[in-house]
Amino acid sequence: MRPVIVKLGGSVITDKRKPFTVKRAVIRRLARELKEVWEPLVIVHGGGSFGHPLALKYRIAEGYRHRKQLIGISHTHLAMERLNRHLIEALQSEGIPAMACQPSACTLTANGRIESMDLRPLRKMLALGLVPVLYGDVVLDAAQGVSILSGDQMVSYLARKLGASRVVLGVDVDGVFTSCPKKDSRARLLRVITPEDVELVQSMEKEARGDVTGGMRAKVQELLELARLGIEAEIVNAARPNVLREALKGKRGLGTMITGGK
Amino acid sequence: MRPVIVKLGGSVITDKRKPFTVKRAVIRRLARELKEVWEPLVIVHGGGSFGHPLALKYRIAEGYRHRKQLIGISHTHLAMERLNRHLIEALQSEGIPAMACQPSACTLTANGRIESMDLRPLRKMLALGLVPVLYGDVVLDAAQGVSILSGDQMVSYLARKLGASRVVLGVDVDGVFTSCPKKDSRARLLRVITPEDVELVQSMEKEARGDVTGGMRAKVQELLELARLGIEAEIVNAARPNVLREALKGKRGLGTMITGGK
Numbered sequence: 001m002r003p004v005i006v007k008l009g010g011s012v013i014t015d016k017r018k019p020f021t022v023k024r025a026v027i028r029r030l031a032r033e034l035k036e037v038w039e040p041l042v043i044v045h046g047g048g049s050f051g052h053p054l055a056l057k058y059r060i061a062e063g064y065r066h067r068k069q070l071i072g073i074s075h076t077h078l079a080m081e082r083l084n085r086h087l088i089e090a091l092q093s094e095g096i097p098a099m100a101c102q103p104s105a106c107t108l109t110a111n112g113r114i115e116s117m118d119l120r121p122l123r124k125m126l127a128l129g130l131v132p133v134l135y136g137d138v139v140l141d142a143a144q145g146v147s148i149l150s151g152d153q154m155v156s157y158l159a160r161k162l163g164a165s166r167v168v169l170g171v172d173v174d175g176v177f178t179s180c181p182k183k184d185s186r187a188r189l190l191r192v193i194t195p196e197d198v199e200l201v202q203s204m205e206k207e208a209r210g211d212v213t214g215g216m217r218a219k220v221q222e223l224l225e226l227a228r229l230g231i232e233a234e235i236v237n238a239a240r241p242n243v244l245r246e247a248l249k250g251k252r253g254l255g256t257m258i259t260g261g262k
Numbered sequence: 263m264r265p266v267i268v269k270l271g272g273s274v275i276t277d278k279r280k281p282f283t284v285k286r287a288v289i290r291r292l293a294r295e296l297k298e299v300w301e302p303l304v305i306v307h308g309g310g311s312f313g314h315p316l317a318l319k320y321r322i323a324e325g326y327r328h329r330k331q332l333i334g335i336s337h338t339h340l341a342m343e344r345l346n347r348h349l350i351e352a353l354q355s356e357g358i359p360a361m362a363c364q365p366s367a368c369t370l371t372a373n374g375r376i377e378s379m380d381l382r383p384l385r386k387m388l389a390l391g392l393v394p395v396l397y398g399d400v401v402l403d404a405a406q407g408v409s410i411l412s413g414d415q416m417v418s419y420l421a422r423k424l425g426a427s428r429v430v431l432g433v434d435v436d437g438v439f440t441s442c443p444k445k446d447s448r449a450r451l452l453r454v455i456t457p458e459d460v461e462l463v464q465s466m467e468k469e470a471r472g473d474v475t476g477g478m479r480a481k482v483q484e485l486l487e488l489a490r491l492g493i494e495a496e497i498v499n500a501a502r503p504n505v506l507r508e509a510l511k512g513k514r515g516l517g518t519m520i521t522g523g524k
Binding site: 073105 | 326329332333335336337339343344347350351354357358359361362363365367368369370380382383384386387390391392401402403404407408
């Protein structure tokens with residue numbers, strides 16, 4: 001059975017203004033919403049206020065340059081594990097047999113793009129009925145030593161390799177806007193984005209401040225890769241109660257659909 | 263450069279009498295001792311009072327039989343991550359760039375024996391100067407659904423695959439005895455065990471109570487595999503200050519040597 005892949009954005013499950021702060025009530029609510037999914041489920045979450053500050057401090061996305069970064073790599077990964085544990089515990093409380101699947105233990109990148117990922121354990125987890133939970137991580141990189149592997153890139157990769165039935169990205173805004181809705185009151189929600197909208201996507205602001213993984217533009221670019229392969233994705237507001245649940249149950253049009261490929 | 267592989271026994275770093283209790287002072291001391299190793303280092307630790315009680319409760323070593331075990335697999339793995347985090351934090355405090363390497367994310371077993379383990383990320387961690395830390399874990403199994411992969415089996419596997427220069431197993435007794443020194447006052451310490459001692463090893467008591475991974479006999483059996491390949495191992499008392507440090511610095515004869523292969 002083809003799995004559903006859900007991404008929980010770092011800004012949904014953490015407070016991005018304060019380092020290492022989780023939104024406990026939101027995580028508990030999302031666990032309840034995820035409990036109602038009956039298809040095989042893969043969860044991927046972002047770094048939010050856990051991964052990004054350390055990754056920035058130690059300039060990990062730029063690659064390995066000096067030994068001082070090593071302890072930074074160690075701290076960045078551990079911070080991500082800590083966030084992951086918060087989510088796993090909430091899922092367990094709802095009876096969901098969640099199991100971490102550490103990206104850096106099974107993945108290599110080259111210049112920040114996934115070069116190899118051993119999916120055999122993950123496939124077995126799914127087949128048994130476990131819910132693998134992956135996360136944005138610092139991973140070893142064949143070209144630059146280390147890199148930051150975003151949850152978004154992983155979602156796109158996993159959707160292709162596992163033949164996902166659907167992909168749902170939960171973020172903290174209502175979908176993809178023409179400009180940043182947090183700063184621009186004229187921002188307009190885009191209901192559908194297709195591979196034909198390349199220019200529009202490239203014109204999107206690269207809101208990279210404090211986000212080492214490229215923000216909304218990078219998300220849309222990853223998902224357009226999927227749309228080209230015929231895998232539909234939707235970006236929805238998981239900060240609003242029940243939106244993620246409805247999207248996972250199959251309701252369309254709750255946010256921005258990325259679709260329209262062959 | 264060939265790495266040194268160190269195993270920290272679960273009974274050294276946890277209090278086996280009380281579930282989920284770490285020996286903080288011991289862990290801190292071991293981190294200080296490990297800091298003095300200058301060769302590339304791989305650390306593997308056991309489950310102690312974190313992994314074993316849950317693995318027993320949910321009968322995970324027996325394989326997957328019913329859906330109720332799924333949440334048990336989830337809890338067992340998370341408990342091991344929790345123990346791992348204690349160790350990683352202590353290592354970080356000493357400036358050691360330790361990084362978890364989740365066995366269940368990169369390993370499959372078949373009937374409890376390692377069938378595949380993606381070592382590419384781990385090799386890259388070592389090459390960069392990171393210290394990978396692995397642990398006994400619940401892993402997916404091609405034949406029986408799930409199994410318990412002991413730290414000891416992993417040590418033996420890694421030593422072979424990575425061409426370890428030495429293997430040191432830290433336990434909470436002075437080495438391998440003719441019988442259990444905690445119960446039998448006539449127990450005699452064996453200074454050397456070689457592949458010729460097969461009968462002696464098979465006659466060893468299988469002290470499996472509360473230990474899902476087979477106790478001392480299983481350890482010796484794993485290490486004899488290495489001795490046959492010419493990789494020397496020593497089982498030493500890591501509960502005694504400075505013994506692990508001395509062993510890692512190259513001192514022989516501190517416990518039981520497993521050696522004498524081709």
